[in-house]
Amino acid sequence: MVSRGDGARQRMLEAALAVLDESGLAGFTMEAVARRAGASKATLYRRWPSTGALLVDAMDATYRPFPTPDTGSVSKDVTEILTAFVALLERTPFPRLLAAFIDAAERDPALSGIHQDLTKRRREPMLAVLERGRDRGELPPDTDPELTTDLLTSPFFYRHFVAHRPIPRRMVSDVVARVLFPKT
Template sequence: MSDSTTPEPESGETARTPVPRGARARERVLRAALGVLVDHGFSGFTMEAVADRARASKATIYRHWSSRADLLVAAVGLVPQPAAPPDTGELRADLIELSTAIEGLLARPSFAGLLAAFIDAAEREATLTRLHAEFSETRREPLRIVLTRARDRGELPDGTDLELAIDLLAAPAFYRRLITHRKFPPGYGVSVVDHVLTAIGYTGPR
């Protein structure tokens, strides 16, 4: 007898493999979900499309995730977390290292495509809007940490607006890659860092 809250398999699903309970099988479905999101956008992100890609039963997927939003929330958990912020003892060097890492991520078509699709999904689904805000905040934190350290060392004025500085440092790379679809020229990140540091009153190491 089937659970009344779980959709019955549609025609053609009977030959698919139920999702085992192991971590490897769960990851297979979640990676399939990310692939569907990148290839088809949120409008094409359906449980059936994920089941097709994962070669799993749609009914079984529904037993693990009750909606496509729940499934996508779980899938985004596979995206690697940012590395620990650098601590060279000098703000400019720390920011250049972080800027290089951001450019490296955005230069990867798989990450850029996923991010663009995720932004679109967050505009359409309240649950994903909150998730995207948390996702973005996590990736702002390394910049916040190195800027705070620099202010405490006296490299920045006490009244520096750190949140605005984060916006100024991070936004150019995302704008260039996701809005204008242009590659990063040599030295781009260093130039951004130097312009922002000048604007916020950077005094150099003491």
């Protein structure tokens, strides 16, 4: 059941995302979000002590973390996470928000720190899946989950934000095969 408080919170987070999407981080102020949400600045400050705190919750809301898959196969679990991530890149406002964040974080160390924390949280499902695969003996015992997570996810960021090329249908299975089960 969604309580009245949850509905109000949700409305404020949606207003925050709309402001961020339209005006970028430069226009992201408590005042602009309050106006958009039809709420008072005092109401916003009661929930979030700073624009940074509000920003973190709003970014978290776009990312919509889903339950960590646990199919018993590392290959299936990783494929599921990467497929959901590609859908996020291709069909939601997430990449526009992330792009604004990338630019702003380059100029502002505080934002860079916030984004570092968000990214750390978003990596957790992949790290968990890789650790389980290693413990089950599907991956070599010296597998480094951190480096493997970098190798599995970064090609999709790169393809979208740097190369500006569409993500081919086969790319998830190609990356999984190449990174997790390489031929020598």
